[in-house]
Amino acid sequence: MKHLIPEFEKMKERFPAGFESSLVLPCLHRIQADRGFVADEDIDGLVAYLGVPRVQVEEVLSYYTMLRREGIGRHHLQVCRNIACSMRGAEGVIEHACKRLGVKPGETTADGKFTLSTVECLGSCGTAPVMMVNDAYHENLTLQELDRLIEECK
């Protein structure tokens, strides 16, 4: 985490003095982007750097399911299962992805390549069903397209 401190310093300039606790969330995001998850040593480092109570970092980490405490596969498939996507076939997408990858939602394939997650609304109901592969949106998803994406990532 230490090598990110220059970036954190820049972020700090955007907040009034004494608002260190407001930096917990952006710093955790940056740490996760860097490492893929938030490790124990990152928490210790962030607590020391920001001077906030450790419990505050723990609360944020546990509140937001997007923040991870463990590493995941190289390709993170996040299938939306909110109402619009479900009505447009998301359940089938999830079932198909499970079969293709041999994992249940929340699990990572044995080769460490894929992690499958189900998520609530991705805010793209007009193009449901939607799946994210890492940071990219794949809209109006069909099972053929899903197969193609998985092949491409292999």
Add this chain to the structure above:
Amino acid sequence: MPRLTIDGREIEAKAGQTVMEAATEHGIFIPYFCWHPKLSVPGNCRICVVGVAEKDGGEWVEIACNMPVSEGMVVFTNSEKVRARRKATMQFITLNHPVDCGICDKAGECTLQDYHYEYNGERSVSVDAKVHATKHYALSNRIVLDNERCIQCTRCVRFTREISKSNGLGLVNRADHSLVRAAEDGSFANDAYSDNVIDICPVGALLSRSFLHKARVWYLEPTASVCPGCSRGCTVNLWHRRPEWRLKAPGMQAANASVDRVTPLENPAVNGPWICNKGRDLPKLLGRARAEVAMLKGKPADLPGAIAQARSLVAAARRPVAIVSSWGSNEELAAFKAAFGTRLEAFVKADHLPEPGEVVEDSLLIRADKNPNTAGATALFGDRAPAIPKDADLVLVWGEGLDFGLIPPAAKIVYLNAWLQPENGHADVFIPTSIQTERDGHYTNFAGVTSAFSKCFAKPAGVADAETLFPALAAAGGGAP
């Protein structure tokens, strides 16, 4: 000064007060879970809803804890709309609560239980299964947490952030998975005030491990007392068995004369609504093995005989010295002064010093002087450190904590102590004395505030009260009458 009307009663509030504060100050009750007079206002429980009259004769509802008073405001605490909202809120708060009052230690002094009868009184209308959470979770080695009973009012969390400042607790996870948890850095286990969260918990979620399943609270009664743990002298309630609920089973008699738990006795002049964990552990301090038999040079003797022997030693002494206890009450200290005057050269000793690992001093309550009445004792006898002259031929030691090696070998020793300790046998005369829970009295704290403590139990048969003992010791010995 805004004037407002609550339930038809006109009151004058202070500018900047909330409706809850103004109502409380004027003795008008509005129910609350998450609000606490000493903590910040999160407004999360919503049970303190009140109605506010609108110009057109209507009424809107808002939480009293977070609503500032304003001039001419008309507030209802018990309108039909308010009652309906409260009832709905109670249904919501108990949505996942197990309502297991029958096996809960908090029953009888539980806010949720009281409000349930007062404002709801109905079974849950929910058709969904209750969410299950961890039970018997060790929040620290002093406190057990039942997450199913928790209503997430966050009083405990705010206490550790705003009062004890340990930042030891937090609410992790989200929504109905939320759990109160201690920080992973162990700051809660080191919080010297952690047990206060048990008192401020409005439900049975946080319970004392040392008191767990010991007694139904209605079998106990509180006696007002003063914590002798340091010179702050926090006022406390000592809870012990009510006479009508005395245990009669063989072998249980000791439980009738023991302090089962200690809670703060709110006192704005000294400790506010808090005490430290050392105060909670008073039962250990007060439950130590007692000296109950007088001794002459280590051999058991009857009390009148020992008193007579001590009296003649004091009378015969040419250079008598007294080491006075800083655990004596003001009454006992005054009795000593009245009995002996300047006949004995008196020094005040510290009966207790900080224990290893104990918090010595902090900015909230804990004081470095671990004795309750140093101020009262030094006011009468000066604050010179005990320095026993080499030519002293009699030393009267009152209370524990003196190194007997400091006493000249030729001097006779008269020792008054309540506890069973090795020094007792080294005295020429040993007289057992009563402890704080066996008499009434007062202590004066470091700031000069005097607080009263009252008797909880009768003293053991062979034990003397220092207040009446001193005149008896001085009677034939001259000095003051």
